Amino acid sequence: MYPLFVTGIAQLVFPAKANGSLILKDTKLIGSVLIGQQFDSAIYFSSRPSAISYNPLPSGASNSGPTNLKLKTAFYDRKSDFIRVNLLDSLTEIPAEMLFASASGLDPHITPRAALLQVERIAAARGLSSVQKDMVNKEIKKLTEKPQFSIFGEERINVLNLNIVLDKISATDHLQN
Amino acid sequence: MTTLDYIQIIVFFSVLTGLTPILGNFMYKVFTGQKHFMLPVLGWLEKLTYRFSGINTLKESDWKSYTFSLLLFNFSGFVFLFLIQLFQSYLPLNPANLPDVSWHSAFNTAVSFMTNTNWQGYAGETTLSYFVQMIGLTVQNFVSASTGLAVILALIRGLSNKSSEKLGNFWVDLTRSTLYVLLPLSILLSVTLAGQGVVQNFKTYDTVQTLEGTEQILPMGPAASQIAVKQLGTNGGGFFNANSSHPFENPTPFSNFLEMLAILLIPAAFTFTYGKMVGSVKQGWTIFTAMLIMLLAGLSISLYAEYQANPIFGNHALMEGKETRFGITNSVLWATSTTAASNGSVNAMHDSLSPVSGMIAMINIMLGEIIFGGVGAGMYGMIIFVILTVFIAGLMVGRTPEYLGKKIQAFEVQMAIIAVLLPNLVILVFSAWASVTHQGLSSLNDTGPHGLSEILYAYSSAAGNNGSAFAGLNANTVFYNLTLGIGMLIGRFGVIIPVLAIAGSLGKKMITPTSSGTFRTDNWLFIGLLISVILIVGGLTYFPALSLGPVVEHILMNQNITF
Numbered sequence: 001m002y003p004l005f006v007t008g009i010a011q012l013v014f015p016a017k018a019n020g021s022l023i024l025k026d027t028k029l030i031g032s033v034l035i036g037q038q039f040d041s042a043i044y045f046s047s048r049p050s051a052i053s054y055n056p057l058p059s060g061a062s063n064s065g066p067t068n069l070k071l072k073t074a075f076y077d078r079k080s081d082f083i084r085v086n087l088l089d090s091l092t093e094i095p096a097e098m099l100f101a102s103a104s105g106l107d108p109h110i111t112p113r114a115a116l117l118q119v120e121r122i123a124a125a126r127g128l129s130s131v132q133k134d135m136v137n138k139e140i141k142k143l144t145e146k147p148q149f150s151i152f153g154e155e156r157i158n159v160l161n162l163n164i165v166l167d168k169i170s171a172t173d174h175l176q177n
Numbered sequence: 178m179t180t181l182d183y184i185q186i187i188v189f190f191s192v193l194t195g196l197t198p199i200l201g202n203f204m205y206k207v208f209t210g211q212k213h214f215m216l217p218v219l220g221w222l223e224k225l226t227y228r229f230s231g232i233n234t235l236k237e238s239d240w241k242s243y244t245f246s247l248l249l250f251n252f253s254g255f256v257f258l259f260l261i262q263l264f265q266s267y268l269p270l271n272p273a274n275l276p277d278v279s280w281h282s283a284f285n286t287a288v289s290f291m292t293n294t295n296w297q298g299y300a301g302e303t304t305l306s307y308f309v310q311m312i313g314l315t316v317q318n319f320v321s322a323s324t325g326l327a328v329i330l331a332l333i334r335g336l337s338n339k340s341s342e343k344l345g346n347f348w349v350d351l352t353r354s355t356l357y358v359l360l361p362l363s364i365l366l367s368v369t370l371a372g373q374g375v376v377q378n379f380k381t382y383d384t385v386q387t388l389e390g391t392e393q394i395l396p397m398g399p400a401a402s403q404i405a406v407k408q409l410g411t412n413g414g415g416f417f418n419a420n421s422s423h424p425f426e427n428p429t430p431f432s433n434f435l436e437m438l439a440i441l442l443i444p445a446a447f448t449f450t451y452g453k454m455v456g457s458v459k460q461g462w463t464i465f466t467a468m469l470i471m472l473l474a475g476l477s478i479s480l481y482a483e484y485q486a487n488p489i490f491g492n493h494a495l496m497e498g499k500e501t502r503f504g505i506t507n508s509v510l511w512a513t514s515t516t517a518a519s520n521g522s523v524n525a526m527h528d529s530l531s532p533v534s535g536m537i538a539m540i541n542i543m544l545g546e547i548i549f550g551g552v553g554a555g556m557y558g559m560i561i562f563v564i565l566t567v568f569i570a571g572l573m574v575g576r577t578p579e580y581l582g583k584k585i586q587a588f589e590v591q592m593a594i595i596a597v598l599l600p601n602l603v604i605l606v607f608s609a610w611a612s613v614t615h616q617g618l619s620s621l622n623d624t625g626p627h628g629l630s631e632i633l634y635a636y637s638s639a640a641g642n643n644g645s646a647f648a649g650l651n652a653n654t655v656f657y658n659l660t661l662g663i664g665m666l667i668g669r670f671g672v673i674i675p676v677l678a679i680a681g682s683l684g685k686k687m688i689t690p691t692s693s694g695t696f697r698t699d700n701w702l703f704i705g706l707l708i709s710v711i712l713i714v715g716g717l718t719y720f721p722a723l724s725l726g727p728v729v730e731h732i733l734m735n736q737n738i739t740f
Binding site for chain 2: 013017032065071097104105109147
């Protein structure tokens, strides 16, 4: 009885959230705000590494211990990849979440710094104008979520939301040009 | 660590301490049968339950029949849960068409949820139907926690009875714990969590087309209702495989705060209830303080270790197995709370914690989960140590040991020692067995000293009825499902039965009035003694095993050695 009762209230008061915070685009489901997606292409902001490649059935992590050789190899591979793909200086400090896999394998967030480091590469891949690039940088600022109620959690940015906005920026300016 | 990290920790412990007397007082009223504000709302349901199941509420039982009722109830819960897993494909509410569960996994899960362990041998979204999750797991989440409360209530009656064998009525204690404490809190928490984004529905899994054009299947289900009670009842078995790190189980930092608070809420508040029921609020606060000191000590060491650089990865923050929205502080705070209490839910992967943080989690469990501990279970585990402390202190000053006016004699001490030693035995013997056999070693994810840590953690978690894991270990094998299942049974009932025996024996004794010669059990001296006894008796047992696991790993890690 109890789960039914709770479902009733939740569906009544928070229907969107209780159903998985889904995002619709032209009547097609493109994802959930809460669930991260894999972005391999150079034209999108990358998500964090995931032990399950963002396939939620089932969710999970690498569970590698702190002295695991496989983890060490993966870590240094990710580091050199991130530097190479984003054309960064080899001494640039890379945010840790881009080098380590998340707990759920579905982490939807990265830090704003990790997003900023990817802007140049995306602008080059999409052929964005400097105006558009500024817009992207502004969107990163706008979409950055501060700690909740200024107390709880960490500063972060939702990769899927950012990429949806990125598509819009590319599209609208394309029409204006 | 930043200022914000410290603020989050301070807010957490302030809210916990603030809620302790409020909820504690409410539970006192519920368990002593006084008027309280939930009575007009749910009182009819309590009466209906008794009428429906033919319970005579006035009949009180001695310790043997109380234990018998408890075992009978738990056994029937086990059989039911075992069977519905074996036949879930024939049962309704299985939109993902999941097949029947294997017999050994079903055995493990049934034992695990009956004993309030909630070890996740299964991956929820690909193993169990909504029906099993709801009718099976959610129900056991409630009643296994209530069982813990029933045991501590019987023990309290034993401590405060004046020469009487009667320890109360198991069925009444069970019903009241479930109806008035767990149910209202769970409803409140689950609706709030749904507001943060935790899913609560009966839909089939949604298929979406991602931005890059691949297909992603999103599992759904009535998660919020189960998560609320899994946290409040110190259960810990997740709706999804990734437990409370899954964004559908724990979407925001605020949901994280509430879920973390829910882990410790009832166990902390019960110290106050205990004080009121034995007639001295100060006795309750003494135990609360001892628990809080140990929790904060563990937390400090763990935070310090996790913020230290691991030379293998340069100066980078250790984010392996952690979520961006929680960061390191919230992950460590959760890890410490969930192992101190017998919850076992996780928001970060313990397997990937630094060796010392992983060891603190393990020590929290190995001490018997008495640092707040499980609902009910933490408190009766703590009373076991209180009895040992009173006994040892009594020997030192050469006086008959007494606690709350009751003489502590050979029988009580024997029972207390059994309750402390049985779980220890399970952990060390089974770990040793797994470490030298092929069945044990073939499941490891990590080699080197971390492999031993994985095994040691698994059996500690089972015997302590915690349920968290160094999840790299593939425990869904016949060997691990069975040995861990047996470990959970011994860890649960190997403590409950001696505790109820102590309750029965203490109840028959007279209460000696306090005099100037009475050994005080409500001051700082006693807190110090209690903590020392816990660390010496509980901790030293594991020192050799821990040195071969996390301690060696820590040293090797600092020399940049990998496996």
